Amino acid sequence: MNNIVLEQTDRTRIHRLPERGNYDRATIDAILDEALICHVGFVVEGRPVVIPTIHARVGDHLYFHGSPAAGMLRTLRGGLDACVTVTLLDGLVLARSAFHSSMNYRSVVVFGKAEEVSDRDEKLRVLEALVEHVCRGRSADARGPSEMELKQTLVLRVPIDEASAKIRIGPPKDDAEDYGLPIWAGILPLALIPSEAISDNTLAVPEYVSKYRR
Amino acid sequence: MNNIVLEQTDRTRIHRLPERGNYDRATIDAILDEALICHVGFVVEGRPVVIPTIHARVGDHLYFHGSPAAGMLRTLRGGLDACVTVTLLDGLVLARSAFHSSMNYRSVVVFGKAEEVSDRDEKLRVLEALVEHVCRGRSADARGPSEMELKQTLVLRVPIDEASAKIRIGPPKDDAEDYGLPIWAGILPLALIPSEAISDNTLAVPEYVSKYRR
Numbered sequence: 030m031n032n033i034v035l036e037q038t039d040r041t042r043i044h045r046l047p048e049r050g051n052y053d054r055a056t057i058d059a060i061l062d063e064a065l066i067c068h069v070g071f072v073v074e075g076r077p078v079v080i081p082t083i084h085a086r087v088g089d090h091l092y093f094h095g096s097p098a099a100g101m102l103r104t105l106r107g108g109l110d111a112c113v114t115v116t117l118l119d120g121l122v123l124a125r126s127a128f129h130s131s132m133n134y135r136s137v138v139v140f141g142k143a144e145e146v147s148d149r150d151e152k153l154r155v156l157e158a159l160v161e162h163v164c165r166g167r168s169a170d171a172r173g174p175s176e177m178e179l180k181q182t183l184v185l186r187v188p189i190d191e192a193s194a195k196i197r198i199g200p201p202k203d204d205a206e207d208y209g210l211p212i213w214a215g216i217l218p219l220a221l222i223p224s225e226a227i228s229d230n231t232l233a234v235p236e237y238v239s240k241y242r243r
Numbered sequence: 244m245n246n247i248v249l250e251q252t253d254r255t256r257i258h259r260l261p262e263r264g265n266y267d268r269a270t271i272d273a274i275l276d277e278a279l280i281c282h283v284g285f286v287v288e289g290r291p292v293v294i295p296t297i298h299a300r301v302g303d304h305l306y307f308h309g310s311p312a313a314g315m316l317r318t319l320r321g322g323l324d325a326c327v328t329v330t331l332l333d334g335l336v337l338a339r340s341a342f343h344s345s346m347n348y349r350s351v352v353v354f355g356k357a358e359e360v361s362d363r364d365e366k367l368r369v370l371e372a373l374v375e376h377v378c379r380g381r382s383a384d385a386r387g388p389s390e391m392e393l394k395q396t397l398v399l400r401v402p403i404d405e406a407s408a409k410i411r412i413g414p415p416k417d418d419a420e421d422y423g424l425p426i427w428a429g430i431l432p433l434a435l436i437p438s439e440a441i442s443d444n445t446l447a448v449p450e451y452v453s454k455y456r457r
Contacts, residue, residue, distance in 0.1 A: 068282040072291050128396070130381075171337070173341055214444055215452075232427040233427065
């Protein structure tokens, strides 16, 4: 795809360490697609609420779902302002000074109005995408939603047009005069790693599970 | 410590799947202490903003820090309402049905007014706690903050008194009629695992890094 660079807005412009900011859809999409969960923020009676949930990107929208009984989704349903944030932690940055110690990370913030997906076909496509987002290959195996389950599932979407990524990579950056200190410095890479699957029945573990990688 | 059970409020009560809710400070604290980052939500001009950041718990407060130039912290500085959410992802729950597929997780939501820590001693204690929170043992090695760095660092705190945990553990829970389906089901455990440290100098990697475990 041709890379699209999103227009910066007052909300998405990275003020603090602007060199970490990135507005390319390709970069933003890759982070959204790798992250297993997002944190959705919304406002209830003037105060903030932040809830973790599963998401999936399909094209130019970020989708998430839940039960119509869940507080968050009920609140968002009317087309409320949302902020969806996704963070991938890549490692600890252990600088010589506490001040410059940090983390390596890739994060995305998407601002937008969350609206309900009511079209049945779009809803089905999104539910499949959510399963595939979590575990590629799974949707061909898992039993799909019944009409009743479809009704019980609320799907919401936010357009990915007011968004930015923020990325820190690489070694610590210490003050010049600290490089001579006899203090070990470096990075400790971190990654979300699967261990062996725990089966709930006696069937063979599918390859998309046994070879799962994020 | 004697376990404290927090009073449930309209904001902290778990309505959706209430059996996953937990209001014990011991449970809440353990999740806050294990998580490397939190997502802080606040309201700017009536709309939500959610930002990832490093936190640390000291006693009955959750602390986070940043530059006074950072948008989030400037906004919170006046004593603004915040929602701090922490999520530990423990695995994929691959149920026989897409509908019952889920994740194993432990999350905490803390609601409260964020206020600036201006007392110099408390600030120093918190900055040390933040370094230790990320990497236990590191604060004895890393160069501590200079007076200038101390001034450049804004520390904020939220009391841990309006908070709840939500936890899902264990195998998939499918509908009774789905257990007979010829579909593998189970959980795929996930954990944030370090790989080998990448040194930025030629000093020996300290044991608290080479043996790092979360």
